[in-house]
Structure formats: C-alpha cells, structure tokens
Amino acid sequence: MTEPDNPPLNLIKQPASIGHEDVVKELATLKIELDRYARKTIGQPLLNDIGDNDRGTCALHPDSLMAVLIPFLNWEDQNGQAYRAFVDPKHVVGTNIKGHPENVPPEEVVNRIERYATYFGSRDNALYVWYKPLGLFIAHEGKHRVAFMRSHDQPAIAAWVQEAGYPAPSRITIIEPSDDRDEWLAMLDGRYIQVLRRPNLARKILDAYGVSTARWQNIDHLPDEKMVRLAIYERRLHRPARTRKEIDRTLDLQALLARMAKDSQEQYFHCHELGPYRLDWKRNILAVACLLIAGGLFVMFNHEWVIRAGIGLLGVATGMILSHEVLRFKGPKKLRNPNTLDRSHL
Template sequence: MTASDVLDLGVSEHMATASRELCDLKYHLDMLSRNGIFQDFQNDWMGASSTCAFHGATFLSRVVPFLDWESSPQAEPFNAMVDCRHVLGAAIKGKPGNIEAKEITERIARYSKHHTDNDLLQASYWWYRPLGILVAHEGKHRVAFMRTNGDLPIAARVTPVGYPAPERLKLVEVAGDHPQYFAMLDERYLQALERPDVTRKYLSAYGVKTLHWSSLKALPDLNLVQAAIKLGQQETVDIQKLNAFKATELDEPRKQKLELHNLEGYDFEKWHYFAICLGLMATALTASIASTLIEWRPLEFGTCVLLGACTALAAAPWVMRWRKRPDHNRLAAWFSNRAPGKKTRCLG
C-alpha cells in the first residue's frame, strides 16, 4: 500500500503535526491506563473517574472547545484507509501486548480490510475534517494495535463532520496570579477551557488567536460569567442572554431607590410607628423635667440620648433608601436550556 492509498486529511503540515501529537499523547496515556498511579493521573487530568482508558471523543472534548457545535455530517460515510497516527482510539478492555504473537499477522490482515460480513464489525471513525483528526467509534482498540505494530493504516468507515472556522473562534485570557482562559465563538458564546495550555497549543496551529479579556468590548462581568457557568450547570454561556439578564434583572432594579414609607404593594402603619416615637418622646420629656429637679449627671445624659433616638427614629422612614440586591441565583432560570447549536453525541 502506498501513501496515496491513505486518506488525505487535507490540512496544513502545522495542523497535521498538532493532531498527530495529540493522538500520540492519547496513545501513550492508553498504554499507561489500568496501572496504579498512572490511571489516577489520567482521572485527574480528565476530571472524571475511570478504571481504564477514556473514549477518544471524551479526551478530545477536554482539549477542543465547541467540539460538537457543527455535528451534522458534511458528507455520506465512505470507506477509506486511515493513518492510525491521526486517530484517537481507546484501549479499554485490552492492550496490544495482550495479543499473542501468533495472532498478530492475522489481526493486521483483518484490520486492513473492509468487512461486509458479520465476522468482524467494520471500524467506524468520525473525521473532524478541519482539524485533521479522527475519533474512533467502533474499532477503538485497533488504533493502539496498529500503532504498536508499525503505524499501519486501518480500514474504516469514515464520517466527515465539521468544526467552526478559525476566524469564528477566539481564546480569551484573563490575567492574574492564576490566569483563566475562555474560548469564544462568533463573539457570542463562551466556554471555560479545562486544559488551557494544551488547547492553546493545539488551536494556535489551527489559526485561532489568543486575546486578553480587557481588550474585548461588550463582555459581561467576569464574576457573572463564572456564576452563569456554575449555576447554569452547563459549559456554554450565551453572552447576549447574560447581558440581557444583567440589564433587566440586575442593573434596572438597582437603579430603583425605594423609600421605607412608600414601598409598592405595602401600607405604612404610621400610627403604630409614631406611637412608639411619641412614647419615647414622652419618656425623654419626663426625664428632662426630672433632671431640672434633681441635679444628677447620668439622668441628663440619658435624656439627651432619648431625645436623639426619638429624632432619628421619627426621621428614619424619610431618610433611608433601599436598592434591590443582585440575585445571582436567578441565573439558573436564564441558562436552563442549552445554547442553540450545542448537541451531544455519545460514542459508546
């Protein structure tokens, strides 16, 4: 088989190298899975709990934001010989070293042939064409096997899928002692980056630029974005919805200054309030008269305190002003649904 027989990924050499390096990383992690602290490290890096290798799509979603934003197939599936170095597989139930030497040649022959019968399920791979990388659905274990035995091509049923063009994407850095990073799509949608260094390295090869949060206009308050991600319990934040929430639920109510004696929907019980004030005033006057008859300094001081308290209490309803406090818990209602275009796919 010649190089021309293998699927042409159609990406730049820079992008092809980045995808190949990402697949190298996944391959080596697979070889270390099910092995003590190496598995624990993978679990920490993936932010999930597992006892074996992770699916290729799960791995890729940790690195590439908005991965399934354009999940509809771009063309009909077709048979192709695929370069195994560009496929994210998953050695879940076994590794190449578990295969007996006498079976290797026969397995290579089987994995290099397109099958139409039921003796072996045909490999099924999704091809993220703009990125030059494939994800194994069926035929996950073949990737590590063919790599271990000479980086041999794999016969597979390939389904091309899309990914947003680089000019639609931005990586946004929030400076600080512990920098944060977000990916922004179409100047509207935000996702927090889980593995920012790897993502920046990979998407820079794709042509995505990194900008600073402070250099971008019309972005919501960072604390509000973080609250939306946390309270909305989803990874994508719609900037337009967040700005609308801020304008209608936070800014406008906070501009409304309410007076204690004129709260909408409530009647101020004036006589009850002023009865207390008059009672204190009467007590203060009685103490004042008594202080003129009895020269006792503590009584004079107490009279002054009572008179001051009466004055403050009587004036309080007209002096105090109230503003509505921001209720970030209401964000959950605004972000209860997934943003348009976000679809979930299960690799099995």
C-alpha cells in the same frame, strides 16, 4: 451485514499543513501512551485529573478527553450518514482499555491485521468521527484496533466515517488572562466563551490550527472582563463539566449583557428590602415603645409644658413607625461589584 455498493474512500492523506498534521499525530500518539497508565495506583488518578473525571476506572474515552482539550469541539453538527473509508491510524484518537497490542497472541497478528485493514462490517465494528477541519478522527467504535495497527506500522484501517464540522480559525480567539491567576479562555464568534481546562495543550492545538491570541482589553465591544469572569465562576464553568452539551459549558455574552441590563434597571426599595442589610427591629421597637410610654405618661400630668412634651414624644414615635413605609430608596435591581471578585475558587 451486506456492505454497500459504493467503493470506500481513501482518507489516508490529509489536506492539512505540516505543522498542524504533526500536532494531530502527536495528540493521537499521546492518547495511546496515556492509556498505558490506566488502572495503576498512580496512573489512574493522573488520567482522571487530565480527563476531568474523578470516577474513572480505566483508560479515557477518546471523545471525552478531546472535549476537555479542544474548546467547542462538538459545537458544529455531525453531517450526514456514515460511509466506508480507509483511515490512517496515526490520525485517529483511539483507546487501550482491554489490553495492549503486545497482548495479542503472535499466531493471530496476521489475520487480525488483514481483518482490520479490509473488513468494514457494520458501524458497530469501527465508527470514527472525522473532524474534517482539524484533520482529526475520534474513534467511537473500533477504538482498540487503532493502537494495534499503529504498533504494527499499518497504513490504514477500514472503518465507517461520519463527518463533523469545527469552527474556522477566524471565528475563534484565544484570550490571555489579564491576571496570571485567572483562566485562559476561548471565544467563538465574539459571543460565546469557554474556559480552556488544559490551556497549554489547547493553545498548542489551536495555534497549529491557525487561531490567534489576544488580551481581553485589546478586543473591541466586549463587556467588562471582571464581570464576565464573575459570571463564569457563578456558573462554575471553570470547574469540570458534568455534561457533554457544549451549550452547558459555554457563557453567552449576549445573554449576560441582557441580564446585566435587566439587573441595572432602577427600582424602588423599602428599608426592609435592602438585602443583605436588615433593619434592627428589636432596637427600633424598643425606641418606639420607650417614646410611647414616656409620651403617654407626660400627657397625664397637669402641667402644660409637660403635656406638650408628651405630645411631641408621641409624634416622634408615630413618625418612626410611619417612616418605614414612607421612606423609599432608589437603585439598581441587582448590585454587582466586580472589585469584590472572590478568588477562593482558585
């Protein structure tokens, strides 16, 4: 493939605070070190637990792991076409899936360093997504060369780079749970909620990025916390995600409020519609049948007071039959009780 005429950019130096850059570097280092546990008896299950992937058989894919650690990672669109750039491998989250740097034969090391440092080729050779606000690169192609270049203390990798956005720190709030047994949450734009699957690590990353932390009750204009957590549990958003789509891992508070408003609208119910309670039809039919039989027998007597009693019994039986259709109950369309929050999921 012929490389474009535009000269490659130099993205080695990141315009980030020292504290945040240190977190990015440690995160990239941690990923490479974790990969060494792949395909081991205990190491692989550990990686699967960390990455929310119970079927994993090798090292964690960079973007899959980062999506578990960083909320709303792919919320913003990836911008424009990929371009060539020199990237510091210390800022790149890569992978060791098919061997480690020390497995490269010594006679190939020099040539491989030169190729990785100078040859761009196509996007199939090395494509890194640059989450520019975070100062973090995530390798899609060319994942293995990251560990190799780091191990040989090389300053740059020649790669194709595609930019991706990330919400500004002011748009995100870390929500500390009111109950220690509950999950930490991240809220975007005062509307969208995601569960922090790895809260301690996620908080460290977001703190360095400049995100603030607050308790639910200290944030204005939010619905009841128990109701929100109940909705999270109903959608199983506190469990490992089975999709890469951010919207499928997110609770929309506006949509929740609209649903709650609809559920709270009052309507009429017949007695046989009061689920989960049901009328005991056998007992009811038995009582009506006894009254009808007794009333029918009484009206057959010649004594006036017995006949009147029989008519009364028949009237009571008729009233019991008609009451099922005449009686109506008024209440919310759907009853929600946050005080009965089930913690069996924990």
